[in-house]
Amino acid sequence: MSSPQQIRDLANSMAQATIGSPNAVSTSPTATSYMGSYRPRSYSTTKPTKALRPFSTGDIKILLLENVNQTAINIFNQQGYQVEFHKTSLPDEELIEKIKDVHVIGIRSKTRLTENILKHAKNLVVIGCFCIGTNQVDLEFAAKSGIAVFNSPFSNSRSVAELVIAEIITLSRQVGDRSMEMHNGVWNKVSAKCWEIRGKTLGIIGYGHIGAQLSVLAEAFGMTVIYYDVLMIMSLGTAKQVSTLDELLSKADFVTLHVPETPETKNMFSTPQFAAMKNGAYLINASRGTVVDIPALVDALKIGKLGGAALDVYPQEPRKNGEFFNDDLNTWTTELTSLKNVILTPHIGGSTEEAQSAIGVEVATAVTSYVNEGSSIGAVNFPEVTLRGLDLDNADSVRVLYIHKNVPGVLKTVNDILSSYNIEKQFSDSRGDVAYLMADISGVDSSDIEKLYEHLEQTPYKIVTRLLY
Numbered sequence: 001m002s003s004p005q006q007i008r009d010l011a012n013s014m015a016q017a018t019i020g021s022p023n024a025v026s027t028s029p030t031a032t033s034y035m036g037s038y039r040p041r042s043y044s045t046t047k048p049t050k051a052l053r054p055f056s057t058g059d060i061k062i063l064l065l066e067n068v069n070q071t072a073i074n075i076f077n078q079q080g081y082q083v084e085f086h087k088t089s090l091p092d093e094e095l096i097e098k099i100k101d102v103h104v105i106g107i108r109s110k111t112r113l114t115e116n117i118l119k120h121a122k123n124l125v126v127i128g129c130f131c132i133g134t135n136q137v138d139l140e141f142a143a144k145s146g147i148a149v150f151n152s153p154f155s156n157s158r159s160v161a162e163l164v165i166a167e168i169i170t171l172s173r174q175v176g177d178r179s180m181e182m183h184n185g186v187w188n189k190v191s192a193k194c195w196e197i198r199g200k201t202l203g204i205i206g207y208g209h210i211g212a213q214l215s216v217l218a219e220a221f222g223m224t225v226i227y228y229d230v231l232m233i234m235s236l237g238t239a240k241q242v243s244t245l246d247e248l249l250s251k252a253d254f255v256t257l258h259v260p261e262t263p264e265t266k267n268m269f270s271t272p273q274f275a276a277m278k279n280g281a282y283l284i285n286a287s288r289g290t291v292v293d294i295p296a297l298v299d300a301l302k303i304g305k306l307g308g309a310a311l312d313v314y315p316q317e318p319r320k321n322g323e324f325f326n327d328d329l330n331t332w333t334t335e336l337t338s339l340k341n342v343i344l345t346p347h348i349g350g351s352t353e354e355a356q357s358a359i360g361v362e363v364a365t366a367v368t369s370y371v372n373e374g375s376s377i378g379a380v381n382f383p384e385v386t387l388r389g390l391d392l393d394n395a396d397s398v399r400v401l402y403i404h405k406n407v408p409g410v411l412k413t414v415n416d417i418l419s420s421y422n423i424e425k426q427f428s429d430s431r432g433d434v435a436y437l438m439a440d441i442s443g444v445d446s447s448d449i450e451k452l453y454e455h456l457e458q459t460p461y462k463i464v465t466r467l468l469y
């Protein structure tokens, strides 16, 4: 197994080899809004640290379903894990058979890991969701069973930002309509109401991972960037934060939405917001479908208040390719699709090869770091805990990973057991009913390790014990 530094080096080289940029696994560096959710996977250190290995789990077995990206397979192979790879999801009976035996499962959005499936997973330590969402997994049951879940919420930020740049130009030059006319044999060379984007103002609503990336790209095109966010966020370049949504709407030639789906953002854009926009301005929504009141958008386009709109997301979306996008799904579809200068894309903002590679690297790195080091930073269902690496010269040290029910008295019991050794460092955190303790202890004779494990296993309220040494 690799040391923490080796895992990081490998992840970086994977990113460079397959994506072309070491930044592909990192996120926009300066926006502060997401700092609460994004932290490095583990502490960086220039000093080599001791490579840990799991005790009593045997060789790590990984089941990868749904054609998880090759970057992830490379990272797992490099660790010497046993990887079983399937291009598709599996029927439930087969999944139950296979999940009984594995320590890690990697899935995308089609595999449903319900309580009924997970209760068969006796050795499962961690689930890697190689996608953005995690609602296909029973997160609570997983946490209560001591199974951490990781995903990759921000690996496709750049892809979304680039699509939005393309849409700004496409709307401004009415490229969608011209292309449609040419496909129908019509030559219609016009310049009226077609504009350069240089010198125009872009209003970004939600200056997080995507909004911040977009800000930099738009400035490179000579646009003036203003943004509105519920948080005070330091700007990139010369972008300026405005204090109200109305101020943004009154100044922006292009308004683009990059907010999450929350009760506050539901229909955040409706008749009053369209009325407050500049005449002939454009709206872009690649955030979530519920953010825009589409009948109100249709009205604003019909009366010429807006010069056009680009939508990538919708309140109701087909569940799979080939299903119809029509009035049965959303009652306004025919009206919307008949309007001029409206670009409609099927939720492809984040759908690029680069994003898939980056997701593979990010999730596989997090999973490896959890298996090898116990670091749960970035887990979606679990207390986030990490410790810096063990020094190489700590030959007699052991890392204790102890997941337990969040009830009084547990730490006292555990520390009584650990007190025969030197506790070098420890950190514990809880989330809901589940708590997670990491402790590095030294002065452990190798003949003690099994006994130590048995003691911890026998404590009340224990969920899972792992020892790395």
Ligand SMILES: NC(=O)c1ccc[n+]([C@@H]2O[C@H](COP(=O)([O-])OP(=O)(O)OC[C@H]3O[C@@H](n4cnc5c(N)ncnc54)[C@H](O)[C@@H]3O)[C@@H](O)[C@H]2O)c1
Pocket (backbone or CB within 6 Å): 033, 034, 153, 154, 156, 157, 160, 205, 206, 207, 208, 209, 210, 211, 228, 229, 230, 231, 258, 259, 260, 261, 262, 264, 265, 286, 287, 288, 312, 313, 347, 348, 349, 350, 351
């Ligand atoms: N189209 C796609 O394929 C695609 C791909 C990835 C993400 N998304 C969506 O894009 C959106 C943005 O993603 P992100 O990664 O940049 O998220 P993020 O969490 O990094 O940033 C969201 C920003 O919105 C701000 N915000 C929250 N509520 C707000 C409000 N009411 N008014 C103004 N600002 C508000 C937050 O403070 C934060 O700065 C999300 O809805 C996400 O689901 C779409």
